Amino acid sequence: MEDKAFVAIRKVSKLYSNNKLPAVDGIDLSIRQGSFFGLLGPNGAGKTTLLSMICGLLAPTSGSISIGPDSVNNRKIRNNGLLGLVPQELALYPTLTAGENLAFFGAMQGLSSAVLKNRIKACLEITKLDARVNDKVENYSGGLKRRLNLAIGLLHEPKLLVLDEPTVGIDPQSRNLIFASLRQLNNEGMTLIYTTHYMEEAEQLCDDIAIIDSGKIIAKGTLDELLHDNQCQSILFRTNNPLSSALIEKIAALPFITKITSANSKTEILIGNDSSNSNILADVLESIKNTGLDITSLTMGATNLEQLFLQLTGTQLRD
Ligand SMILES: Nc1ncnc2c1ncn2[C@@H]1O[C@H](COP(=O)(O)OP(=O)(O)OP(=O)(O)O)[C@@H](O)[C@H]1O
Ligand SMILES: [Mg+2]
Structure with missing residues (x-):
């Protein structure tokens, strides 16, 4: 470039x-x-x-x-x-x-x-x-x-x-x-x-x-x-019931998680770019399991440009 x-x-x-x-x-x-x-x-x-x-x-x-x-x-x-x-x-x-x-x-x-x-x-x-x-x-x-x-x-x-x-x-x-x-x-x-x-x-x-x-x-x-350079990843999953706000807060507080959006029973988590050596998925699944919720579907993948953009620029509203 x-x-x-x-x-x-x-x-x-x-x-x-x-x-x-x-x-x-x-x-x-x-x-x-x-x-x-x-x-x-x-x-x-x-x-x-x-x-x-x-x-x-x-x-x-x-x-x-x-x-x-x-x-x-x-x-x-x-x-x-x-x-x-x-x-x-x-x-x-x-x-x-x-x-x-x-x-x-x-x-x-x-x-x-x-x-x-x-x-x-x-x-x-x-x-x-x-x-x-x-x-x-x-x-x-x-x-x-x-x-x-x-x-x-x-x-x-x-x-x-x-x-x-x-x-x-x-x-x-x-x-x-x-x-x-x-x-x-x-x-x-x-x-x-x-x-x-x-x-x-x-x-x-x-x-x-x-x-x-x-x-x-x-x-x-x-x-x-x-x-590739930013190595951002996302986890998208559905649960049998919506996540409580306490659980959302708990997941958000885990290391390397930069954003969590959860509505109805669909949750999306963005993971930071310095997380390659940690097993975030296991940590997330563990916190969910402890609440008795069942995960009905789960995809983990690379982020698209919009997710990367939000990751880099944050969610704070601008002028
Ligand atoms: N003529 C001006 N005088 C003073 N401040 C200005 C002027 N034009 C823009 N700014 C300020 O400069 C910053 C950058 O504005 P700019 O319009 O370049 O942003 P932008 O990325 O094009 O935003 P948008 O996506 O809303 O079009 C903003 O804080 C804006 O308020
Ligand atoms: Mg402009």
């Missing part, structure tokens, strides 16, 4: 003037050309702040970011069409039609009218908005707006597309369409930086992943590397 950085983020921090703690705190990341890079983190982790700095919309307090040979601070990089941004907050003019929005943003990108006409057609096709091109955006559903937001980011055929939660609030149909479009663009060579709160999206799409929390990187690698 470190070799051949296309986007090189070096010791980047950002302290907003009215805050005590930095929103981004000494981040080092290398993003390969052609990768589909997932940037994950809880609310307030610093994802949008980092993406804004990658796009040159916000200056780092310290550190540097370059894309290819050029620093992002360099005015050239902001004007050469290398970068496209699909922002977290929809950036659309509601009283204009989709076609008018595309024409406006394309002109802002400096596309000539002949090029723009072709690109509008291509982007409408990629996002399947052709049939709604003459409708005002204020009458669009959430899914149509997200797709138009994406179409605008693609207009100038950027080499690097930065997407900040592009699938918030949309139905599975629009989501699948966006996934298919992004995979296609990535296969054609576009580098993508993708932020989402949906872990299964990152599992399906991203070949490299970084998890950030409180402005710092807490894990990075491919999905396999993340799951």
